[in-house]
Amino acid sequence: xxxxxxxxxxxxxxxxxxxxxxxxxxxxxxxxxxxxxxxxxxxxxxxxxxxxxxxxxxxxxxxxxxxxxxxxxxxxxxxxxxxxxxxxxxxxxxxxxxxxxxxxxxxxxxxxxxxxxxxxxxxxxxxxxxxxxxxxxxxxxxxxxxxxxxxxxxxxxxxxxxxxxxxxxxxxxxxxxxxxxxxxxxxxxxxxxxxxxxxxxxxxxxxxxxxxxxxxxxxxxxxxxxxxxxxxxxxxxxxxxxxxxxxxxxxxxxxxxxxxxxxxxxxxxxxxxxxxxxxxxxxxxxxxxxxxxxxxxxxxxxxxxxxxxxxxxxxxxxxxxxxxxxxxxxxxxxxxxxxxxxxxxxxxxxxxxxxx
Amino acid sequence: xxxxxxxxxxxxxxxxxxxxxxxxxxxxxxxxxxxxxxxxxxxxxxxxxxxxxxxxxxxxxxxxxxxxxxxxxxxxxxxxxxxxxxxxxxxxxxxxxxxxxxxxxxxxxxxxxxxxxxxxxxxxxxxxxxxxxxxxxxxxxxxxxxxxxxxxxxxxxxxxxxxxxxxxxxxxxxxxxxxxxxxxxxxxxxxxxxxxxxxxxxxxxxxxxxxxxxxxxxxxxxxxxxxxxxxxxxxxxxxxxxxxxxxxxxxxxxxxxxxxxxxxxxxxxxxxxxxxxxxxxxxxxxxxxxxxxxxxxxxxxxxxxxxxxxxxxxxxxxxxxxxxxxxxxxxx
Ligand SMILES: Cc1ncc(C[n+]2csc(CCOP(=O)(O)OP(=O)(O)O)c2C)c(N)n1
Ligand SMILES: [Mg+2]
Numbered sequence: 001x002x003x004x005x006x007x008x009x010x011x012x013x014x015x016x017x018x019x020x021x022x023x024x025x026x027x028x029x030x031x032x033x034x035x036x037x038x039x040x041x042x043x044x045x046x047x048x049x050x051x052x053x054x055x056x057x058x059x060x061x062x063x064x065x066x067x068x069x070x071x072x073x074x075x076x077x078x079x080x081x082x083x084x085x086x087x088x089x090x091x092x093x094x095x096x097x098x099x100x101x102x103x104x105x106x107x108x109x110x111x112x113x114x115x116x117x118x119x120x121x122x123x124x125x126x127x128x129x130x131x132x133x134x135x136x137x138x139x140x141x142x143x144x145x146x147x148x149x150x151x152x153x154x155x156x157x158x159x160x161x162x163x164x165x166x167x168x169x170x171x172x173x174x175x176x177x178x179x180x181x182x183x184x185x186x187x188x189x190x191x192x193x194x195x196x197x198x199x200x201x202x203x204x205x206x207x208x209x210x211x212x213x214x215x216x217x218x219x220x221x222x223x224x225x226x227x228x229x230x231x232x233x234x235x236x237x238x239x240x241x242x243x244x245x246x247x248x249x250x251x252x253x254x255x256x257x258x259x260x261x262x263x264x265x266x267x268x269x270x271x272x273x274x275x276x277x278x279x280x281x282x283x284x285x286x287x288x289x290x291x292x293x294x295x296x297x298x299x300x301x302x303x304x305x306x307x308x309x310x311x312x313x314x315x316x317x318x319x320x321x322x323x324x325x326x327x328x329x330x331x332x333x334x335x336x337x338x339x340x341x342x343x344x345x346x347x348x349x350x351x352x353x354x355x356x
Numbered sequence: 357x358x359x360x361x362x363x364x365x366x367x368x369x370x371x372x373x374x375x376x377x378x379x380x381x382x383x384x385x386x387x388x389x390x391x392x393x394x395x396x397x398x399x400x401x402x403x404x405x406x407x408x409x410x411x412x413x414x415x416x417x418x419x420x421x422x423x424x425x426x427x428x429x430x431x432x433x434x435x436x437x438x439x440x441x442x443x444x445x446x447x448x449x450x451x452x453x454x455x456x457x458x459x460x461x462x463x464x465x466x467x468x469x470x471x472x473x474x475x476x477x478x479x480x481x482x483x484x485x486x487x488x489x490x491x492x493x494x495x496x497x498x499x500x501x502x503x504x505x506x507x508x509x510x511x512x513x514x515x516x517x518x519x520x521x522x523x524x525x526x527x528x529x530x531x532x533x534x535x536x537x538x539x540x541x542x543x544x545x546x547x548x549x550x551x552x553x554x555x556x557x558x559x560x561x562x563x564x565x566x567x568x569x570x571x572x573x574x575x576x577x578x579x580x581x582x583x584x585x586x587x588x589x590x591x592x593x594x595x596x597x598x599x600x601x602x603x604x605x606x607x608x609x610x611x612x613x614x615x616x617x618x619x620x621x622x623x624x625x626x627x628x629x630x631x632x633x634x635x636x637x638x639x640x641x642x643x644x645x646x647x648x649x650x651x652x653x654x655x656x657x658x659x660x661x662x663x664x665x666x667x668x669x670x671x672x673x674x675x676x677x678x679x680x681x682x683x684x685x686x687x688x
Pocket of ligand 1: 210
């Protein structure tokens with residue numbers, strides 16, 4: 001698996017030449033590899049379980065307003081490597097600002113799974129007492145937030161970077177956006193600002209080739225968003241998200257660089273969307289082969305295969321991890337399902353700090 | 357020939373007929389091509405007109421809405437879709453500082469026949485950034501006409517008027533009226549629509565139900581809530597007149613004032629935020645015109661809080677039939 005270098009950066013020597021491949025796996029401690037696997041598998045288990053719950057009350061006829069999880073639901077299956085590869089390097093003080101599709105980053109960042117699930121079910125015990133919902137998850141304990149507005153994360157991460165600098169702290173900020181978000185003005189404005197002020201920000205573009213129905217090649221003037229880093233004089237790297245270890249390595253460098261005070265980086269992670277844009281998406285626009293390709297590029301399946309082939313883990317060890325994850329996800333779902341709904345009057349509270 | 361059409365198809369038909377008639381009409385927006393618009397308002401247009409005139413854009417609202425201005429300045433009649441009105445924030449400068457003001461600032465040299473069509477409304481737990489109405493915010497800005505259909509007949513007629521208008525028109529459709537199948541929509545929104553092109557004039561409200569005791573004013577979904585409330589009130593001997601504003605700018609003051617003069621009571625039902633908005637404007641219009649009311653006017657509006665996600669919370673704040681009935685009874 002190759003990491004594609006942004007040619008310009010290669011020329012300017014801003015990044016060392018380094019081609020990461022699966023061999024790297026042997027240099028990483030087993031516990032780390034197992035942690036990566038565990039989190040990826042937990043995310044997948046979570047998303048697929050949530051999907052089952054989402055369709056309760058929505059079959060046979062799909063009604064977006066019905067069932068235990070109403071509203072939109074954007075799942076991250078197939079994109080786990082991006083979240084885990086990046087978040088392995090983050091501490092709770094580091095901020096991560098996600099998108100409308102953020103469950104994988106939330107889980108990898110350590111957001112409380114029970115409260116997150118309760119939030120998605122609209123319950124009083126949720127992260128935001130049922131006010132935020134699936135696209136607006138906030139967990140201040142681990143500095144996680146996300147938004148339903150495409151491109152909103154980038155400038156916000158810049159601000160976290162300013163705070164780190166002014167306070168003399170070593171935390172960093174990660175802003176996540178999809179390939180579609182890279183065409184929003186905020187992306188370009190934020191990269192430039194982070195660059196001129198040398199802020200500890202890592203911009204992550206999660207490239208799943210689609211912005212709902214619009215393929216990246218029809219919306220984006222360059223083939224790799226990492227190339228856009230050149231316009232702002234910062235390192236830009238593309239990495240194949242099929243290989244979580246490659247993502248892990250690239251993210252490590254970017255996070256360390258930010259922590260050392262050397263400024264921002266842009267990482268583009270090529271992933272594949274295993275499901276529709278949102279649940280209920282008929283995906284008429286999507287060629288069958290594209291979905292087939294996504295299945296082949298499944299980073300969880302590939303990582304599992306690699307771990308077994310290299311003899312790093314045994315089937316038994318993996319099964320144990322899987323069982324733990326299934327149990328943890330089930331506990332989170334049970335917690336959500338058994339929690340009460342908020343009192344209706346809660347709707348009117350909390351617009352302003354410092355009072356009702 | 358008329359047939360029953362859901363609102364989304366009525367809108368797409370209106371656009372198609374104007375595109376056939378006038379080659380200057382074209383459409384830009386996110387997922388308006390192969391997808392046919394997230395809420396179906398451009399269904400079938402890509403197949404009919406091709407990707408030059410039905411342009412899927414990058415997620416760059418500021419750029420494609422700003423581009424509508426440039427195209428309009430050269431005599432094109434662009435229609436742009438802002439997928440959800442909630443997203444206006446990333447593009448507002450082009451809308452309110454430029455598209456809305458170009459005609460005035462240029463001393464009339466530049467015309468802006470731009471249609472900005474956008475989805476609004478909640479009721480399906482899409483939460484704070486995907487459920488707002490916000491028409492009051494745009495109506496506040498001089499230079500934008502604002503239309504909001506409540507059924508498929510008006511949807512087609514207003515879209516044709518909007519496209520033919522030489523001014524910028526913000527065309528709001530309520531997601532919960534589109535007749536999409538995957539989102540609840542009342543049967544009253546899906547009505548008979550003539551096949552041939554026709555217009556519903558911008559700036560004309562409609563009395564959708566005659567009555568003598570109280571005037572209930574709404575737009576979009578709240579028109580239906582008001583009409584259902586009126587039906588129930590009738591059983592209790594209260595005769596309510598229901599007005600569908602259909603346009604906020606220009607506001608059909610005549611229809612409004614005539615009704616309130618007759619009934620002497622006013623309830624405004626508004627899914628947009630309560631303060632500084634449509635409900636206040638309607639009441640001020642009545643008061644300013646010296647109409648004496650038999651009871652203080654009442655607003656059944658969205659309280660000044662962001663739209664909550666949880667179903668119980670959203671239901672608590674959304675205006676509905678029950679709230680309208682209670683409001684009417686409170687002033688009888
Ligand atoms: C400002 C804004 N414009 C449009 C949308 C509607 N929208 C939601 S997700 C999406 C596609 C995003 O694509 P991408 O950034 O690639 O993320 P992905 O969904 O592929 O993860 C669009 C257009 C939005 N939420 N906000
Ligand atoms: Mg994408």
